[in-house]
Amino acid sequence: MPLAQLITPQQLAEQLDSPKLVILDCRFALEDLDYGQRSYAEGHIAGAHFADLERDLSGKVVKGVTGRHPLPEPQRLVDRLREWGVDNDSQVVLYDDGPGAFAARAWWLLAWLGKRDGVSILDGGLKAWHAAHLPLSLDPAPKREGTFSGEPDMHLSIDAEQLAKTLKKPELTLIDARGLPRFRGEVEPIDPVAGHIPGAQCAAFTDNIGADGRFLPADQLKKRFDEKLAGRAPEQLVAYCGSGVTACHNLFALALAGYPLGKLYAGSWSEWINDPQHGVATGD
CATH class of the missing domain: 3.40.250.10 (Rhodanese-like domain)
Incomplete structure (x- = not known):
């Protein structure tokens, strides 16, 4: 599945x-x-x-x-x-x-x-x-205790220290899910520092969606991310955004396109800029 x-x-x-x-x-x-x-x-x-x-x-x-x-x-x-x-x-x-x-x-x-x-x-x-003219409900959700058991897969995430050591490696594909103006550092409505992590490519998560508000077909998503990967292994891809939320949209879209799951830098830009030793880039 x-x-x-x-x-x-x-x-x-x-x-x-x-x-x-x-x-x-x-x-x-x-x-x-x-x-x-x-x-x-x-x-x-x-x-x-x-x-x-x-x-x-x-x-x-x-x-x-x-x-x-x-x-x-x-x-x-x-x-x-x-x-x-x-x-x-x-x-x-x-x-x-x-x-x-x-x-x-x-x-x-x-x-x-x-x-x-x-x-x-x-x-x-x-x-x-x-x-689709389907109804909503005001009723509370049913109460039932589930039996889910899970352990975090640490291979799916990367922290700031690990990412900083990886930035200059040629096999890394680093994609930023924020819009182009924030990526370039032209505007920053949320965080105190504008710009992006050096070496990142802008991959605005909104571009995964068509005019109808639904995800693009898998072949279109594959073409989109093929251009970002440029022949590099998708397993080495790292996704980030402002705070580790919209980056997950890119990871979902990548999986829809048939790629294996890349890594999430969950701290993202809002964590990266806490360390003044971390590089900051602007422009494209």
């Missing part, structure tokens, strides 16, 4: 009564931290549990040390997944408003903990669900 899977609104609607189905609502907004919880309370796909980016899908921020969304403590996340009813053989569906950045973060975390099959992202997110 492919590592990255998409599910359409119609397909999900037909599976809502499946006892193996667990749905996670991953809606979030950086500019309104209560947006996700509030939106969930106003209506969600029937049976969905709410997974908050900062409370559930991230760890504790240490100012001046970590990035804005460090990885969660593994056992705490395993416990949370069990609270949501996740078993090792569950069919997990993840969604946000679209284009899937927060859902992709949850997808990557599940892969990191060893759940590599039975996990799908709702293609187009809740916007596509609405466009």
Whole structure:
């Protein structure tokens, strides 16, 4: 079974009564931290549990040390997944408003903990669900204790020290999921330093999505990332962004295109710039 899977609104609607189905609502907004919880309370796909980016899908921020969304403590996340009813053989569906950045973060975390099959992202997110004229629910998610067990795969992530030692290696492909103006250092609306990690290429995660808000076909995604890899081994690819969230969208898109899973620099730009000895580049 492919590592990255998409599910359409119609397909999900037909599976809502499946006892193996667990749905996670991953809606979030950086500019309104209560947006996700509030939106969930106003209506969600029937049976969905709410997974908050900062409370559930991230760890504790240490100012001046970590990035804005460090990885969660593994056992705490395993416990949370069990609270949501996740078993090792569950069919997990993840969604946000679209284009899937927060859902992709949850997808990557599940892969990191060893759940590599039975996990799908709702293609187009809740916007596509609405466009299909499918209903929302106000009912609370069913309570059932799951039995999921997982251990983090440390081969899927890289820290700042490891990345700094790798930057000059010719086999490295380093991609930045932020938009081109932030990559170039022309604007920086969030972090105190503008620019990008030296040697990185801009690979804006929004370019994984078509005009309809859904992921591009696999052949188009493959062409996109072939150009970034330029013949280098995809296993040596490292993805980052501002805080380790939208980078997961690129890793999901790479997997959709048939590539093996690259590494996530979870600390990303917001962690990298905490160390004044780390290089900073601007422009292309």
